[in-house]
Amino acid sequence: MSRMTPFASPLLLGFDTMEKTLERLAKGNDGYPPYNIERMRAEVAGEPERLRITLAVAGFSDEDLEVSVEENQLVIRGRQSDPGERQYLYRGIAARQFQRIFVLADGMQVDGARLRNGLLSVDLIRPEPERMVRKINISVSD
Known part of the structure; x- marks a missing residue:
């Protein structure tokens, strides 16, 4: 018996890679580090939409962090x-590795990243497409 998925509709052509991405993201989300996503106010009318992702990365330096866009x-x-070389009497803050993945919509661009006071902010813009x-020509054959 095969399972039906929302992307199995005949009207959604070519979305199979999106389905696989969503499944992978659902499996690998452990909640660390915590983050916010906010919509930024437009400073000028007609400016493209701006979003900011902010991650709490206390204890990480800029050399410890990597921000990249892959596809x-x-x-x-x-x-x-x-x-x-450190000798801890008690260690409550672990040196923990993480990887956070955010799927970007078509046309979304990374504008920059900034680390300040233990918060990593990544700015995104979505220009108006x-x-x-x-027009597709229809060929006629008899």
Whole structure:
């Protein structure tokens, strides 16, 4: 027996990769580090939509963090090195690695990233897409 998915509709052609991406994201989400996504106010009318993703990355330096765009995904990785010369009496703050993936809509662009006071902010813009209408010629054969 095969399972029906929302993307199995005959009207949704070519969305099978999106379904696989959503399944992978659902499996790999452990909640660390916590993050916010906010819509930024437009400073000038007609400016493209702006979003900001803010992750709580206290203890990470800019050398420990990597922000990249891979195909249509924003990937944020954090790798802390564990200095071996320290001798802890109690260790409640672990040097934990993480990877957060955000799927970007078509046309979404990363405008920049900034680390300040333990918060990593990644700014995104979504320019208004060009409206294109293309006429398809119909060939007739008898």
